Amino acid sequence: MRRARLGLAAAMAAGVVLLGAVPASAAPGDGSAYGADVDVTLLGKPAVHVGPLAQASTEGPTSGTLVGIDVPGIAHSGTVQTTAVRDETTGAVDSKATVENLSVGVLGALGTIKADAVTAECHATQDGNAGAATLAGLNLGPLGDVSATPAANTVVNVGALGANVAKITFNEQIANPDGSLTVNAIHVRLLGGVLGSLGSGDVIVSSATCGPAGLPVPLASGAGMWIGLGLLAALGLPAGVWFSRRRATAQAV
Numbered sequence: 001m002r003r004a005r006l007g008l009a010a011a012m013a014a015g016v017v018l019l020g021a022v023p024a025s026a027a028p029g030d031g032s033a034y035g036a037d038v039d040v041t042l043l044g045k046p047a048v049h050v051g052p053l054a055q056a057s058t059e060g061p062t063s064g065t066l067v068g069i070d071v072p073g074i075a076h077s078g079t080v081q082t083t084a085v086r087d088e089t090t091g092a093v094d095s096k097a098t099v100e101n102l103s104v105g106v107l108g109a110l111g112t113i114k115a116d117a118v119t120a121e122c123h124a125t126q127d128g129n130a131g132a133a134t135l136a137g138l139n140l141g142p143l144g145d146v147s148a149t150p151a152a153n154t155v156v157n158v159g160a161l162g163a164n165v166a167k168i169t170f171n172e173q174i175a176n177p178d179g180s181l182t183v184n185a186i187h188v189r190l191l192g193g194v195l196g197s198l199g200s201g202d203v204i205v206s207s208a209t210c211g212p213a214g215l216p217v218p219l220a221s222g223a224g225m226w227i228g229l230g231l232l233a234a235l236g237l238p239a240g241v242w243f244s245r246r247r248a249t250a251q252a253v
Contacts, residue, residue: 029124030180031058031093031210035080036069040106040190040201048074052207056082058093069099074106075203084210091214096121097185097206106188106203107166110158111143113186120171120185124211131183131208133171146170161196179212 034052041047050071054064066080078101086093097120104113116137123130135148144156150170158166172184185206192200 029058029086029091029093029211029214031084031086031095031122031124031208032056033064033082033084033095033097033120033208035064035066035082035097035099035206036075036077037202037204037207038071038074040074040199040203041192042073042106042190042199043197045199047201054080054082054097056084056095056097058084058086058095069102075102075104075205077102077205082208084208086214089216091126091216093124093210093213094121095208095210097208099185099206102186102205104186104188104203104205106190106198107143107158108198110160110166110198111141113143113168113188114139114141118185118206120183120206120208122181122183122208122210124181124213126213126216129175129179129181129211129213131173131181131210133183133185133206135170135185143168160198163195164191165194165196165198166190176209180209181211182207182209 033056035054037051037053039049048071053069054066056062056064062083062085064080064082069075069077069080077099080097080099082097084093084095099118100116102113102115102118114137115135117134118136119134121132133150135146135150138146138148140146140156143158146154146156152171152173154170156168156170157164158168167189169187169189170185172187174182174184176182184204186204188203190199190201191197
């Protein structure tokens with residue numbers, strides 16, 4: 001009888017150890033997106049900070065919509081739409097931001113950035129993170145030409161009086177310390193403190209962040225819970241059967 005109890009206790013303890021070896025509530029990866037963020041100080045004018053606009057997050061709300069961006073002298077647009085969702089089963093994360101009918105005039109007389117639609121998106125799975133930007137109908141005027149699907153971190157330098165006064169990065173991709181990936185479709189950085197400076201600060205249009213992907217099927221719920229209970233039952237069953245047979249033999253005697 002004592003052996004049976006010890007065997008059953010050992011099996012139960014082993015089951016608990018196995019359950020504890022797998023994270024009880026492994027949180028899936030996070031994701032976020034926004035349509036635009038403006039933080040600039042133009043020469044002779046007050047600082048302007050607007051945004052992030054139309055934010056979305058995997059923690060909720062998972063989507064955002066804005067009828068348009070209106071920052072006088074800096075940026076205007078049509079509809080802004082964002083999403084950030086995760087798959088609780090696989091742990092995958094998808095984030096996306098789109099700004100339509102964009103016009104960025106923060107560079108003043110040096111040039112205006114125009115596009116029919118500007119999209120940034122990223123996708124995180126167990127295999128890693130990936131992202132891309134699409135710039136439909138992009139028109140940079142005197143600033144040059146850039147593909148509608150630019151390579152990651154494509155840079156256009158903007159000069160005046162023989163010096164660079166701004167830097168525009170298209171499909172900016174940033175690997176963050178926490179393992180996530182941020183994709184900014186357009187990032188205009190004003191380089192203050194140089195000859196011919198327009199001011200300082202940043203204008204970001206269409207930004208998406210995701211990853212790293214979370215662990216699939218947390219053990220504490222759903223299919224993971226049933227797997228854990230199945231392991232526990234499988235380990236406890238042999239001891240239970242042995243105990244029942246031992247008891248039946250003792251009663252027969």
